[in-house]
Amino acid sequence: MNIKIEAIKESDFEELLSLFSEFATFEKLEDSMTNSVEQMREEKEYLKGFVARTDENKIVGYATYFYTYYTWSGKAMYMDDLYICKEHRGIGIGTRLINEIITYAKQTKCNRLRWQVSDWNEPAIKFYKNLGAAINPTERNCDLIF
Numbered sequence: 001m002n003i004k005i006e007a008i009k010e011s012d013f014e015e016l017l018s019l020f021s022e023f024a025t026f027e028k029l030e031d032s033m034t035n036s037v038e039q040m041r042e043e044k045e046y047l048k049g050f051v052a053r054t055d056e057n058k059i060v061g062y063a064t065y066f067y068t069y070y071t072w073s074g075k076a077m078y079m080d081d082l083y084i085c086k087e088h089r090g091i092g093i094g095t096r097l098i099n100e101i102i103t104y105a106k107q108t109k110c111n112r113l114r115w116q117v118s119d120w121n122e123p124a125i126k127f128y129k130n131l132g133a134a135i136n137p138t139e140r141n142c143d144l145i146f
Contacts, residue, residue, distance in 0.1 A: 001054060003093055005100050008049045008062070013040045015059045016051070023083040027118060050100045052084070052093045060088040063097040065104075070112070077105040079115035094127065116141070 008016065014037050024033035040047055049064035061084035068078050079101050084094050105113045117124045117135065125135060 001091070003060070003096065004053045005050050005096055006053060008047060008051055008064070010041065010044055012051055012059060013037050013044075013047075016040070016062060019059065019062060019083060019085070020081075022085070023081060026083070026086075049081075050097055050104075052088075052097055060085045061093045061097055063101050065101055067108075067110070068114075070114075074111045075109065076112045076114055077101070077108070077110045079113060082115070098131065 017035060017037055017040065020035055021030075021033050024030050046066065047064065048066060049062055051059045052061035053059055061082075063082045064080045065077050066080065068076050070076050079098070082094060082098055082101075084097075102113060115128075117128055119125075119137075128135065
């Protein structure tokens with residue numbers, strides 16, 4: 001199977017929304033999924049990332065990111081999501097997507113790439129450790145929902 005990695009385009013939004021919902025279910029956070037294609041279009045300047053696309057033009061994975069600034073280390077990239085459809089896992093798509101993010105972070109002169117992993121997701125933890133990532137067990141998410 002040939003997989004192309006491409007930047008997210010507005011024409012991807014409908015298909016991506018379905019994958020966002022699938023990922024929310026995988027994370028056991030279905031109720032947190034409130035996004036819509038309309039919202040994505042309104043906020044498109046903030047939706048940055050890459051998709052993994054098959055020869056049949058189907059999106060089977062994605063990685064999203066945004067820039068941030070850490071007072072201790074400066075400019076950084078935050079990878080919000082990395083998700084591969086269940087039937088396409090284990091064939092290197094996740095590696096290709098995260099490597100695309102890593103390369104882009106370096107090209108845009110970021111000092112670090114940060115992301116989160118659920119403490120129950122052992123395959124992802126192993127994958128990230130194999131990349132050389134340091135996983136911080138101390139920090140916790142804090143969210144205010146408006």
